[in-house]
Amino acid sequence: MQVLNNSQNLDSFFNSLADQTSGVLLLDYDGTLAPFQLERDAAVPYSGVRERLVKLIESPRTRVIIISGRWTRDLVPLIGLEQLPEIWGCHGAERMGTDGSYEIASLPEEVVEGLVNAEDWARAEGLEKYCERKPISVAFHWRGLPDNVSGDIATKVRGRFVNAPMTPSLVLKEFDGGLELKYADITKARAVSNILEEVSPETPIAYLGDDLTDEDAFRALDGHGLRVLVRPKLRDTAADVWLQPPGELLEFLDRWLDAT
Numbered sequence: 001m002q003v004l005n006n007s008q009n010l011d012s013f014f015n016s017l018a019d020q021t022s023g024v025l026l027l028d029y030d031g032t033l034a035p036f037q038l039e040r041d042a043a044v045p046y047s048g049v050r051e052r053l054v055k056l057i058e059s060p061r062t063r064v065i066i067i068s069g070r071w072t073r074d075l076v077p078l079i080g081l082e083q084l085p086e087i088w089g090c091h092g093a094e095r096m097g098t099d100g101s102y103e104i105a106s107l108p109e110e111v112v113e114g115l116v117n118a119e120d121w122a123r124a125e126g127l128e129k130y131c132e133r134k135p136i137s138v139a140f141h142w143r144g145l146p147d148n149v150s151g152d153i154a155t156k157v158r159g160r161f162v163n164a165p166m167t168p169s170l171v172l173k174e175f176d177g178g179l180e181l182k183y184a185d186i187t188k189a190r191a192v193s194n195i196l197e198e199v200s201p202e203t204p205i206a207y208l209g210d211d212l213t214d215e216d217a218f219r220a221l222d223g224h225g226l227r228v229l230v231r232p233k234l235r236d237t238a239a240d241v242w243l244q245p246p247g248e249l250l251e252f253l254d255r256w257l258d259a260t
């Protein structure tokens with residue numbers, strides 16, 4: 001564990017969590033709760049995470065929210081819990097409540113059209129096996145591929161969508177293991193801002209994430225909560241604290257459980 005921002009004190013965070021009636025725990029999934037796998041559909045949580053999630057979800061003093069770039073349809077089976085937390089999928093375009101409610105953001109016409117065209121382009125370029133279509137985006141994955149192959153995919157994708165953008169509403173974003181062409185208005189920062197509006201200012205709130213899309217969330221949480229970078233290697237980040245999974249992640253969750 002390394003404190004990156006000296007104005008954030010972990011002890012005082014957990015003390016205030018113990019003092020308040022409730023806290024909000026925002027969690028990314030891939031790379032944060034679950035290690036990356038070559039097979040994306042095999043990315044289950046680190047050993048010990050599910051048990052702790054069960055306790056956190058059951059606790060009336062914690063509101064757990066998973067905020068992921070994945071489609072909830074694909075994420076729910078991987079989480080593998082009977083009682084699910086609230087889940088915001090597709091970077092927050094989808095919102096699945098613990099009461100079975102489900103909402104999804106509507107997309108402007110040019111975004112829908114752009115995504116269909118991007119999929120057609122990927123097929124024509126022979127890239128469909130690397131391409132994942134989601135409600136608000138098309139992702140290109142290259143985890144585990146040789147450097148020359150991933151470099152070739154990246155060049156093609158950047159060449160098509162950076163140099164000749166389809167619409168300003170679709171942006172190309174880097175993530176750990178690929179590039180994603182997505183609806184610009186939907187970001188994890190927007191998800192965090194929406195959640196902050198529902199939470200009283202004194203409620204302790206923390207966000208745990210590993211990827212570049214989580215940096216958007218970290219910035220949105222600036223001054224409102226604890227930002228925790230979870231990854232084996234430190235990188236440039238807006239986070240307050242860096243944890244190495246799984247050991248330090250499990251310790252953090254245990255501290256949360258102790259405090260609540």
Ligand SMILES: [Mg+2]
Nearest residue numbers: 028030031211
């Ligand atoms: Mg992640």
